[in-house]
Amino acid sequence: MRLLSGIDILHSSHCNDIISNDSALLEIKMMKYAVEFDKVTVAYEDRIALLDVSFKIPCNKFTCILGPNGAGKTTLLKTVLGLVEPVTGSVKVFGKEVATHKSEIRKLIGYVPQKDVMDLSIPVTVKDVVSMGLYGRYSLMLISRRKIMEKVSKALKIVGLSNLLETPFSHLSGGQQQRVLIARALVKSPRMLILDEPFSGIDVASRDVIIKVLKEFVDKGGTVIMSTHDINPVLDYADYIMLLNKSVITFGPKEEVMNEESLSRLYGLKTRFISLNGRKYVFIGDESA
Secondary structure (H helix, E strand, O other): OOOOOOOOOOEOOOOOOOOOOOHHHHHHHOOOEEEEEEEEEEEEOOEEEEEEEEEEEEOOOEEEEEOOOOOOHHHHHHHHHOOOOOOEEEEEEOOEEOOOOHHHHHOOEEEEOOOOOOOOOOOOEHHHHHHHHHOOOOOOOEOOHHHHHHHHHHHHHHOOOHHHOOOEHHHOOHHHHHHHHHHHHHOOOOOEEEEEOOOOOOOHHHHHHHHHHHHHHHHOOOEEEEEEOOOHHHOOOOOEEEEEEOEEEEEEEHHHHOOHHHHHHHHOOOEEEEEEOOEEEEEEOOOOO
């Protein structure tokens, strides 16, 4: 008798688009806000990570959370996912309270953490890693191996790695590994992608592929929330910007938020904008750069 692998026993629906088209999600598609924080404070023992944070992130937009190390960016994203519970305040995702709808909400979100804990000594292939994204997404309907492979192949095609399906994950470059992890987040057909510092330690080519994938995801009706300490790679693509340093310094459309005064408040350093080859860039702290 053949032992079943994880890919044999996954569950799914018959969704063909990278943005889920389940009729049950019609209400979500009509919503104005993807994430709502109301006076949220988060603490680790005696250390405040987020203090009295309130905001509403619109649906179908590309939102970047910008702040220095230790600003609470990762904590904020984990709070959205229900991985961290606030001391005070309420958090809603697609109109549902996270505190009482964690399982339901997580099925709608593809998450790419900053530091993915994966034992590279375990001989898993790219295909195996991406298929992990289907665990827990769908309920009791058994899905065929063929359907799983269709979903996995489609997700890998989106990130430009179709040719690496059977390649050991440990053999990939850092940028390729990050693209595989984004494919893992996409394979479940989420309504929202949450990414924590996705450009950290990767090559420029992979970064540009990831930006293109995120932009297309939003163009197709999805919502992207991404933390970063360097806004320059996505300055042309972000719709909304949040400046965070434990509390929200300012949040709104990019055109209203990205100015020298606000960024200087965030970092406590001189900030300036320059234009180069038709693009704007932010420089922080070095007047001679």
